[in-house]
Amino acid sequence: MSTPFIRNHQYNVIKKQSEFLLKTLRTVADRRVLETVRFRAATIITEAFHYLTEDQQQLLEQISTFETAYDFQRYLDALEPYLESFPPITPKQIQKLFPKNKKLKVPNLASIDFRYVTYLSWVDIATNKLFIVYPFEGQFIGIEGRITPTNKKGYCLFCNRQHELAFFSVKTKPVNSSPDDYYAVGQYICMENQGCNQSITDTGSLEKFILSVRK
Template sequence: MRELNIANHQFNYIKQQADHLLHAVRTVADRQVLASTRSGAEANVLSLFPELQGDERERLILISRLERAEDFKHYLDDLERYRTEFPPISKGEILKLFPKSKKLAIPDLARIDWKTLTYLSWLDVAANRTYIVYPLDGRFVGIEGRMTPANKKSYCFACNGFEEIGLFTAVSKKKPANASPDYYKALGQYLCLHGHDCNKNMTDTTSLEKFIRELIE
C-alpha cells in the first residue's frame, strides 16, 4: 500500500481543485452540476495517487464533501503534514552540477522552504545567468542559461501561470554525429521571471521535464 506523500506540484493541483470546487459551491445553483463538479474534483485528486488505499485515500476524497470556506481551509491544512520536501542537496553537490561556472553564487540553502519547491532556481546577477536544479529520474540535473526579461506578464511554459516572464535560453548538450567543434544549439522557452512564482503555480511537471530532456538527452 502506497503512503501519502504529496510533492509541491501535487499539493498545488489539489489546492487548484479545492479552489475550483469552492467557487462552484458558492455560485452554482443546479444540484446536478454541483454534484458533477464534486465528483470531478474527487476523481482528479485521486488520479494523483492511484494506488492509495485506506484512511489516507479517505482523507483525500473528503474534498467532495466540503461545504464552507473554513472546511476547505481545514482540508488543505490537514494535507500540509503530508507534503514532501525537495530532495536534499548540498552546496557541494550543486557546484558539481555546474563545473564550468567559476565562482558560482548559490542561494542560502538554509533559508529555503523546501516543501514549496518543484525545482530550485536562482539568478546570478554578476554572471547574468539563471540556474535551474531539478531531480530528473532520481538524479539531479543542472541547467544554466540566460534569462531575458520580457517586461510583461504572460503564460509560463512550465507552470502555465500568468506571471512576469522572461525568455530562458540554454544551450543543448546534444550534438549530431560528425558535428563541427563549434556546433551548438540553443533552446528557449518563456519562463516565470521569479522561481517562487513558478513553484507556487506548478501543478504538472510534464512541460518542464520535456524541456530539460531536450537539453540533456
Template sequence: MNTPFIKNHQFNFIKQQVKNLQSTLMTVSDPKVIEGARFGAEAKIFEQFLAITNEQKQLFAPLLTLKKPEEFQEFVTSLTPYLSSFPKVTEKQIQKLFPKNKKLKTPNLDALNYTALTYIGWIDIATNKMFFVYEQNNQIVGIEGRFTATNKKNVCSLCNGVAEVALFSAITKTKNAKYADYYKAVGNYMCIDSAACNAKIKDLTYLESFIASVLENA
C-alpha cells in the same frame, strides 16, 4: 504515522480543485451539479497519483461534504503533513552540477522551504545566467542558460501562469551523423521569480521534457 506522498505540483493542483469546488458551491444550487463537481474533483485528484492507497484516498473524503469556507481551508491545511520534500542539496552538490562556473553564486539553501519546491531556480546577475536544479529519475540534475529580461508579463512555460518572465536560452551541442557537431539554443519564457513559479506549477510534463531536451544534447 504520516507518510509524505504529495509533491509540490500535486498540492498546487489539489488547491486549484478545492478552489474550483468552492466556487461551484457558491454559484450553483442544483444538488446534482454540486455532487458531480465533488466527485469530479476527487477523481481528478486521484489521477495525479500513479498508485494511491485506500488509506490515502480517505484523506480526500471531506471533498464530498465540505460546505463552509473555513472547512475548505481546514481541509487544505490538513494535507500539509503529507507533503513530500524536494531533496535537500548542499552548495557543494550544486557546484558539481555546474563545474564550468568557478564562481557560481548559489541561493540561500537554508532559507528554502523544500516542501514547496518542484525545482530550485535562481538568477546570477553577474553572469547573466539562470540556473535550474531538479530531481529527475531519482537523480539531481542541473541546467543553465542565458536569460534576457523582457520587462513585461507573459505566460511562463513551466507553470502556465502570467507573470514577469525572462527568455531562458540553454545552449546545447547536438550530434548528427551527416553533419559535424553543431550548437543550438533551446529557449523558453520562464518566471523570473522561481518561488512564485513553484507556487503555481501543477504539471511536470513540459518541465521534464524541456530538461530532457537540454540534457540529452549536452
C-alpha cells in the same frame, strides 16, 4: 507518523481544486451541478497521482464533502504533514552540477521551504544567468542559460499560468556532434520562480525541456 506522498505540484492541484469547488459552492445553487463538481474535483486530484493506497485515496477524496472556506483550509492544513519535500541537496552537490562555473553563487538553502519546491532555481544578476536544479530518477540535473526579461505577460512553459515572462535560452549540444557544435533552445518562463513553484500542477513540460537541453 505520516508518510509523505504528495509532491509540490500535486499539492498545487489540490489547492486549485479546493479554490474552484469553494467558488462553485458560493455561486451555484443547483445541487446536481454541485455534486458533479464535487465528484470531478476529487477525480482530478486522485488522477494527479500514479499510485495511492486506499487510505491515501480516502484522505484526498474528503474534498467532496466540504462546505465552507474553513473546511477547505483545514483540509489543506491537514495535508501538509504528507508533503514530500524536494530531495536534500548541499551547496557542494549544486556546485558539482555546474563545474565550469568556478564562482557559482549558490542560494541560501536554509531559507527555502523545500516542501513547496518542484524545481530549484536562482538568477545570477551579474551574468543574467538562470540556474535550475531538478531531481529526476534518483539524481539531480542542472541546467543553466541566459535569462532575458520580456516586460510582457504570457503563459509560462513550466506552470502554465499567465504572468510576467522572461526568455530562457540554453545552449546545448546535438548528439554525436563536434566539441564546438552548439545550438540554443529557448522557452518563455516565469520571471519569479517562487510563484511558479506555487502554481505548477504538472511536471511534464518542465521535464521535457530539462531533458532536451541537459548535456
